[in-house]
Amino acid sequence: MASLNLKINNKTYTVDADPKMPLLWAIRDIVGLTGTKYGCGIAQCGACTVHLEGTPVRSCSIPVSAAANKNITTIEGISPDNSHPVQQAWIQEQVPQCGYCQSGQIMAATALLKKNANPSDKDIDAAMQGHICRCGTYPRIRKAIKTASILMSQKASTK
Amino acid sequence: METINKNLSRRNFIKLSGLSGAALTLGLYMPAFGKESSTEIISEATAENLGIDLNAWISIDTSGKVTITNHRAEMGQGSFQSVPQIIAEELEVNLDQVNIIFAQGNNKKYGSQITGGSSTIRGNYQKLLKLSATAREMLIEAAAKKWNVAKSECYAENGFVIHKSSGKKLGYGDLVEDASKLQPPHDVALKDPKDYKVLRKSLPRQDTPLKTNGTAIFGLDKKLPGMLYASVERNPRFVGKVKSFDDSETKKVPGVKHVLKVTRDTFGNMFEGVAVVADNTWAAMQGRKALKVEWDDSGFEYHSTDQLYSKMKEQVKGDVISFKTKGNFNSSFAKADKKLEALYETPYESHSCMEPLNCVANVTADACEIWGPIQAPDWVQGNLAGALKLPMEKVIVNMTFLGGGFGRKAFTDYPFEAAMISKEIKAPVQVVWSREDDTTLGPFRPGMVYQCKGGLGKNGMITAFETKMAGQNMNQQNPGADRTGYNSSTTEGLLEPFFESIPHYSFGDSPLNSPIPVMWWRSVYASTNGFALESFMDEMALEAGKDPLDFRRSHLGEQRYQLLIDKLEEVSGWKKRGKNEGYGVAITECFTSIVGEVVKVSKKADGKVRIDKVWAVMDCGWYVNPDIIRGQVEGSIVMALGAATKHATHFADGKAVEKNFNTYMMPRITDIPEIEVYVMENEEKAGGVGEPGLPPFTPALTNAIFDLTGKRIRVLPFKLEEI
Numbered sequence: 001m002a003s004l005n006l007k008i009n010n011k012t013y014t015v016d017a018d019p020k021m022p023l024l025w026a027i028r029d030i031v032g033l034t035g036t037k038y039g040c041g042i043a044q045c046g047a048c049t050v051h052l053e054g055t056p057v058r059s060c061s062i063p064v065s066a067a068a069n070k071n072i073t074t075i076e077g078i079s080p081d082n083s084h085p086v087q088q089a090w091i092q093e094q095v096p097q098c099g100y101c102q103s104g105q106i107m108a109a110t111a112l113l114k115k116n117a118n119p120s121d122k123d124i125d126a127a128m129q130g131h132i133c134r135c136g137t138y139p140r141i142r143k144a145i146k147t148a149s150i151l152m153s154q155k156a157s158t159k
Numbered sequence: 160m161e162t163i164n165k166n167l168s169r170r171n172f173i174k175l176s177g178l179s180g181a182a183l184t185l186g187l188y189m190p191a192f193g194k195e196s197s198t199e200i201i202s203e204a205t206a207e208n209l210g211i212d213l214n215a216w217i218s219i220d221t222s223g224k225v226t227i228t229n230h231r232a233e234m235g236q237g238s239f240q241s242v243p244q245i246i247a248e249e250l251e252v253n254l255d256q257v258n259i260i261f262a263q264g265n266n267k268k269y270g271s272q273i274t275g276g277s278s279t280i281r282g283n284y285q286k287l288l289k290l291s292a293t294a295r296e297m298l299i300e301a302a303a304k305k306w307n308v309a310k311s312e313c314y315a316e317n318g319f320v321i322h323k324s325s326g327k328k329l330g331y332g333d334l335v336e337d338a339s340k341l342q343p344p345h346d347v348a349l350k351d352p353k354d355y356k357v358l359r360k361s362l363p364r365q366d367t368p369l370k371t372n373g374t375a376i377f378g379l380d381k382k383l384p385g386m387l388y389a390s391v392e393r394n395p396r397f398v399g400k401v402k403s404f405d406d407s408e409t410k411k412v413p414g415v416k417h418v419l420k421v422t423r424d425t426f427g428n429m430f431e432g433v434a435v436v437a438d439n440t441w442a443a444m445q446g447r448k449a450l451k452v453e454w455d456d457s458g459f460e461y462h463s464t465d466q467l468y469s470k471m472k473e474q475v476k477g478d479v480i481s482f483k484t485k486g487n488f489n490s491s492f493a494k495a496d497k498k499l500e501a502l503y504e505t506p507y508e509s510h511s512c513m514e515p516l517n518c519v520a521n522v523t524a525d526a527c528e529i530w531g532p533i534q535a536p537d538w539v540q541g542n543l544a545g546a547l548k549l550p551m552e553k554v555i556v557n558m559t560f561l562g563g564g565f566g567r568k569a570f571t572d573y574p575f576e577a578a579m580i581s582k583e584i585k586a587p588v589q590v591v592w593s594r595e596d597d598t599t600l601g602p603f604r605p606g607m608v609y610q611c612k613g614g615l616g617k618n619g620m621i622t623a624f625e626t627k628m629a630g631q632n633m634n635q636q637n638p639g640a641d642r643t644g645y646n647s648s649t650t651e652g653l654l655e656p657f658f659e660s661i662p663h664y665s666f667g668d669s670p671l672n673s674p675i676p677v678m679w680w681r682s683v684y685a686s687t688n689g690f691a692l693e694s695f696m697d698e699m700a701l702e703a704g705k706d707p708l709d710f711r712r713s714h715l716g717e718q719r720y721q722l723l724i725d726k727l728e729e730v731s732g733w734k735k736r737g738k739n740e741g742y743g744v745a746i747t748e749c750f751t752s753i754v755g756e757v758v759k760v761s762k763k764a765d766g767k768v769r770i771d772k773v774w775a776v777m778d779c780g781w782y783v784n785p786d787i788i789r790g791q792v793e794g795s796i797v798m799a800l801g802a803a804t805k806h807a808t809h810f811a812d813g814k815a816v817e818k819n820f821n822t823y824m825m826p827r828i829t830d831i832p833e834i835e836v837y838v839m840e841n842e843e844k845a846g847g848v849g850e851p852g853l854p855p856f857t858p859a860l861t862n863a864i865f866d867l868t869g870k871r872i873r874v875l876p877f878k879l880e881e882i
Contacts, residue, residue: 030439038379091368094361097235097791098513098514099370099375100514100563101513102371129829134513135794135797136797136826138831
């Protein structure tokens, strides 16, 4: 067991955990933020995606010790009031059905759009193909990413 | 006792709904113990007079806020939106005045709560419309009395009652106290669909914002003070017993608190496992890895996929248990102008909901409370009351949001197991199934083999049709089940008019005996029957020298079916197809909805087949929200695409082979064609929405591949890149 500092959504949590525990379970069971989901445990489905220093990572496959003292963003940190353009686009296009995978999908989409404000279909494929949605909301995810891109450019031009 | 329960329940409702003080509350009373045919609409006052516990379906408080109890699960299919949309229409309120809460399990109050068979809307919409219209009429009556005017001079709109000539208005909140003292009227008039303001509109789902910021609470997100976490090593061959286990290494894992043998009631069969309970999920999983369990697997066969399919193929050659027959198939087939015969195979499948199975249980000396992703809270309540020997009202079953259900979360085994662990350790516990547990332990969609025979007359019409189906019968799994009865789902998926137009037919099944647990998988038997029946329909059409759409047209007399075919032809450009394009069609009936799909395929530069586009036409009769329907059909198509071209569960040595998403491959964003969905407008009764879009996709795809390449696919799954 070790005492570790986790900087999640600009807040520091001190957790007492086995350093080998995957970041996912530390976030969910110890810190108590449940928006990040367990899907497969082997980095195949993307449901557990969080940003580590701005980069999307699979929290089920990173030991909590590797994330200590680094900036972690979870779905709760994207915006609690759904004001982020990606969340807005997800609502506008009515993407979620069961909704379980959508935290991870949104984490991947926000990271993509931060890097590439106007992604092509191929860019979307590359960024999103690691994410499984059993409800099959893929057509709407693609559409919502394009909508978010437009919303972000509108937001930028009104600034 | 009655009084205490009633008060507790009312207090609980007020707490859950955040209602304040006086309210107009209406419920449905089923005097014949949950028998929905005897449903009456009653008010709170009537319930008190009758001394019964009111099941509040609609409650309006003095602030005008409307609270609706949703007695069904929300697993992505949209009940959380469609139920309020129905109520808002006849109640004359805006959706933003409506708050929805989940009912607890209790089928004496709510009737069946099993969220399956695409039944939430089709089974309840008339009741919900009537209930909300009744509340509206009581509010209008209260206002008319207050103003001392005739009721006919008043109308309701946007949560107000308005006096037509004077323009006076009162909000519902100001009327609830008076209205609650009135007798609910009988036989209120319902709106003509052409006057709908809320229904038939693609209004955004109220659960969406909860699912884009991480606040929706799924089963796995439920936490209780002092709750422990369990991971269970279950027998990979399903039915065997625990002979012994060694937990010496497990107990060394930090955080592990208990190790115990546990049972899981699966269709009356007591499956065994060993539970490791710890103070976090990961510690429980680590402790389980260190566990050594020896199983007693004597007394049953260890099946492999090859054995299972050899048996089924053998069985369809022999006699079957007859389900539906007309005329004389054998003599008519013998005399047919053209004859054909084909064998189709469909695989076992895992449900693979994105939220793995899980359940929170808190069992105390005299009560049990459950929270989880549960499709059938009333079944869980009944099962646990029996197992724990508790009165029904002492078993409280709470539904969370479900991270997918697809049939798997309709069963009581995983709450049962959680309750047994909680009872034993005397603490609240969350049992977390790993992805591997979820993928390998079933119940699975059963693998099936179909043998179809068809005879055609000189006019190109079907004169004789026979299907023999072999596969595990989902209804014959309980210990001592009668295995001699026919499977009434043998023709599920087949369009009803075929039973009229085909003069001689015979449908029957031969149940396969296997210890593998099987159960409903989205669209159930139609998901596999549809492939066999609609592939064979295509084979017969081509043998008859007919266009596959025209062939169906000539056998499906009813106008409803003709209109659907016309629509499919129009939107897909069926007859305007280009060169090097393959088109395939399939139409199936499932949970009283009819869905037709056309798939277009072509060859990529590298010669491989690509799915370009899918057109779907859904006829679900009376409907609520077109965008939810489109979403459900899109999702059904993607799920069918996975089962057709990506994944299957195989068995070796009695165990499932595919364990996680690295071998049980899911369709991904890169696999998805363009999908266009159309909804038919008519006055038919409401049909299902969540499932019926699934069965026609696969046969439409394989029929399209035949059209393009001449290659007939009769065994699923297949790889698109290998055609």
